[in-house]
Amino acid sequence: MNEEAHAGVDGRRMFGVVGLVALSVMAMVIGLPGHAAAEPNPNPASIVAESVQPAGELDLAVRSTAMRRNMTVKVLPAKGDRPAxxxxxxxxxxxxxxGSSWFDRTDIRTYFADQNVNVVVPMGGAASYFTDWQHPDPVLGVQKWATFLTSELPAVIDRRLDTNGRNAVAGISMAGTSVFQLSLHAPELYQALGSFSGCAQTSDPLGQAVVRMVVEGRGHGNTLNMWGPPTDPAWRANDPYVHAASFRGKSIYVSNGTGAPGRYDTIDGPGIDGNGQKLFDQLAVGAVIETATAECTRNLQRRMREVGVPATFHLYEGGTHSWPYWQDELHRAWPQFRAVLAR
Incomplete structure (x- = not known):
């Protein structure tokens, strides 16, 4: 299922729920991690299988102790002759x-072809918020994404590739919240954070409703297994809006469209390719979701100004919740990230 419009059966189910949220002011989508610095793992993750694609792209199977399974990770190794x-x-x-990944829906292969940077795309984690769940879930299983992404995987990548120890993390939609939560979980790991069409509020009633919409409505998991009941401190501990001051010193890029039809929301647009149903979903569901995340993004912008945390915010006119806009935003964010990662 394509990420941009949450099309098909899941998309229509979410549309009904989002419609209820919209009655309040339509304001959320997505969530993630936990607090405290990542603990060293006594049983480090390791690569158990690797294949090299024709263009040098790596497909890795990484055995995660925390997740208790092999994780698929796709990598574009840096092309330079120095640590990256x-x-x-x-x-x-x-x-x-x-087909809803960065590799499937964007031009990262060509865009980063001449850049001295390792690009790493972990696969999986649907409706998980990429956080460490408190309990295994009957449907979604063991979810220890914060540990995997901040402790296990970086160590694996640093051992396998010629890295310089500097990192950035960026994500779309649900993961647009997760990037902040992962930084809360491991404050020293990332020098740059990118959030495209995410919602950085998780602990207020409306934010909790949106998290449940994603985890339970879409993923059929149970948020009680993730962060506990609504009164559990984990909901607030994972709220980037509440902890906005914690991101001081990071290079931050946040973007969102308005939800109104934009230049890619046409019958011949990327990913639509003449399919009327896809266009309808993008204009209906994708528009409502983007309108909601736009409200969250404006709230985060105000909050960061209040606490004096510098950040780049790009609030563009038009644009639904869809991949072509996120590709553009990655292109806009990368020069800012590249500058801080090269220091």
Whole structure:
């Protein structure tokens, strides 16, 4: 299923729920991690299988002690002859399944071809918020994404590639919240954070409703297994809006469209390719979701100004919740990230 419109059966189910949220002011989508610095793992993750694609792209199977399974990770190794930084790109609520990953829907292969950066895309994590769940879930299983992404995987990548120890993380939609939460979980790991069409509020009643919409409505998991009941401190501990001051010193890029039809929302647009149903979903569901995340993004912008945290905010006219806009935003964010990662 494509991330941009949450099309098909899941998309229509979410549309009904989002419609209710919109009655309040339509304001959310997505969530992630936990607090405290990542603890060293006594049983480090390791690469158990690797294949090299024709263009040098690596497909890795990484055995995760925390997740208790092999994790699929796709990598574009840096082309330079010197140690390179690493850019982690997180997929949205579909976890990259069904052709909804950065590799499937954007030009990262060509865009980063001449850049001295390792690009790493973990696969999986649908409806997980890429956080460490408190309990295994009957449907979604063991979810220890914060540990995997901040402790296990970076160590694996640093051992396998010629890295310089500097990292950035960027994500779309659900993961647009997760990038902040992962930084809360491991404050020293990332020098740059990118959030495209995310919602950085998780602990207020409306934010909790949106998290449940993603985890339970879409993923059929149970948020009680993730962060506990609504009164559990974990909801607030994972709220980037509440902890906005914690991101001081990071290079931050946040973007969002208005939800109104934009230049890619046409019958011949990228990913639409003449399919009327896809266009309808993008204009209906995708518009409502983007309108909601726009409200969250404006709230985060105000909050960061209040606490004096410098950040780049790009609030563009038009644009639904869809991949072509996120590709553009990655292109806009990368020069800012490249500058801080090269220091």
């Amino acid at each position: 930084p690493t850019l982690y790109l997180l997929n949205g609520a579909a976890g990259g399944d069904g």
